Amino acid sequence: MASKVYFMNDRANSLQESTPFKAVKLLRDAGLKTLFKEGDTVGIKIHMGEYGNSLNLRPQWVGAIVEEVKRLGGNPVIVDCNTITFGDFTSRAIKSDHLRAIARHGFTEEALGCPIWICDGDYGFDDVQVEIPRGVYMKHSFMGKKLLELDACIVVTHFKGHPMGVYGGALKNVGIGMGSKRGKISTHFMNHPVYGIQAMEANQAAAQQLAQAPHPNMVDRAIEGCPFDAFEWKDGVFHFHSEKCGKCAGCFSAALFAGLLTLKPEITATWAPTIADAASGYIHAIGKEKFLFVNYAMDISPWCDCVNFHDRPLVPNIGIFASKDPVAVDLACIEASEAKAALPESKADEFGFGDPGTERFTNVSSIAKISQWAQCNAGEYNGIGSTEYILVESEPGEETDFWFPPYTPDNIFGKVNKEALRSGNYEPGEYFYDLPRLSFAELHIKPKGKVDEISILDEE
Ligand code: SF4
Known part of the structure; x- marks a missing residue:
């Protein structure tokens, strides 16, 4: 059966059309109100970006969702797990570093307005084994133990390319992001007896x-x-x-x-399907009906936010998608990306995949060189979603829903701050010349601008 995916594009002309509030409205449309009951602990699963990357989710996008969960009576908590060791300068592989790295990106309890849980503990070893009922490659994996304390979960994802998963979306945010260190190593098959590191030479x-x-x-x-x-x-x-x-x-x-x-060359074919396999295990462990997914198809860089840099996005910004179905929401993002021409001088353009419909995640993003459809097909096989969807064009919410607190239509800024506003000195004195000192023509002429171009190496 086709799943519903709610969508709004990235264009905006008003407060209610801004990115944070479109996402809130899309979550409402997708069923946020019935996802949890008053007093429930509601996880907001995000990826806060490796040190050096700056195209990760914005704290203010997440903050708006935190406020909406509170408004509905839930107790929001930001959740993530530690990473595997990406390299010698990895920033999120242990909890103390992880919290420092994400604070640099503006993700603090104070900024977000709720606690941040690193759910697999100080070193990523606090985990629990969960079964994968219908895996393509995997029978079980390991998730951050504290995730099992959630009553519901909103998976908030920056959609982009991914070197191993081919693309990174909702499935990857769960399948990798909710895995403990052992879960992540297993999902990448790095500890596999035939394909893993131990078997390499x-x-x-x-x-x-x-x-x-x-x-x-x-x-x-x-x-x-x-x-x-x-x-x-x-x-x-x-x-x-x-x-x-x-x-x-x-x-x-x-x-x-x-x-x-x-x-071992065979390992690359496993990476995308195992992401969906692990996601299905974690989703089933918490409860399939307890999840909502929102994907921001913005800043669609070739590689994931787990690398410590980012390249120019492959395609222009598209918008925001929300669904109860992680497969359908990802597929909608891939298809919308495929429908766009690549951004000029992006990696897609450079590699000759600039035209729409050229499977540019398959051909440009991935070191695995397998299909961009593999994760979604595996996810459907896993039983966590459908590869058929109905795209529902949503409408922005009411402007008054999103006014900066504590202001409401009955309690506007001028009224709240009347006394203070009356007490200010508004007299500017004679701060202006009677006539401008550059003529209209002088102000509007195009400046000479660049007169030469050299390399910094030529400076010596
Ligand atoms: S060789 Fe084995 S133990 Fe050493 S860093 Fe690599 S995976 Fe870890």
Whole structure:
């Protein structure tokens, strides 16, 4: 059966058409009022962005949803889990770093107006095993234990590309984002006995080349960074003692991106479906009927907010989508992105996938080089959603619903602040010239502007 996906585009001319309040209205349309009852603990699952990335969700988008949950009598709480170790300078792999990193992005309890729970504890080990009733690849995974305290969950997602999942949407926000450290490692198959890190071999050619760089180079850092001392440099040769490997995925970046270990090519086909598999386990564990999903199809960068940079978006901003169905809401975002021409000089344009309908997530975003449809198809097989949807064009809410508190139509700014406003000094004195000192023509002439272009290297 086709699921309903509610949508508004990114154009705006009024308060109620602003991005935060469109999302609130879309959640109302999708059934927020009946998602929970008064006094319930309502998780708002967000991804707050790796240090260095700045296209993550905005705190004010999330804050508006927090306020709406409170207005309806719920107790909102921001939820996320720690990450796997992406590299030597990873920012969200343990709770203390995670909280510092997200504070830099403006995500604090004070700014959001509710508690922030890192649901798998200080080091990502506070987890619970959950079954995956109908997985494509996975039978079970591991989620942050504290997530099971939620009565309901609103999954708030920045839709974009993803190097392993091909795209990152609601399924990935749950399937990866709600996983504990062990859950994330499993979902990426990094601890798989055949395809995982333990089964990989040292890539001697890559190691020899990387070892030429000044110390501490990537090889030094891999050796230092392995908590189980599984790497060694001896007699000019790089060694991987796989029997020592503790499967922590701490060398994720050194192994995958720098190529210190030889990746098994078969692993890439698993990444997108396993995201949906894990998502289905976590959704079933909390309760399928307790979820709502809202996706912001804005700033659609080629890679995820879990990398510490972002590239120019692939396509123009599209708008916001909301649904009870994580598969349908993601699919609606992919199809809407596909319908757009790529932004000029974006990665999609550069790679020759600028025209609409060119599967640019498949061809541009992913290091997996598998289909952008795989996550959604797996999600439907998992039983958590439908690949058929009805797009419902929503309308903005009432402007008065979204006035800055405490102002209401009966309690407007001028009335509340009357005494203070009367007490101010409004006399400006003679601050102006009788005639402008540049002529109209002088003000409106186009300036000379750029007179040359050089590299900073030419400055020396
Ligand atoms: S960092 Fe060490 S223990 Fe962890 S996965 Fe890599 S080799 Fe194994």
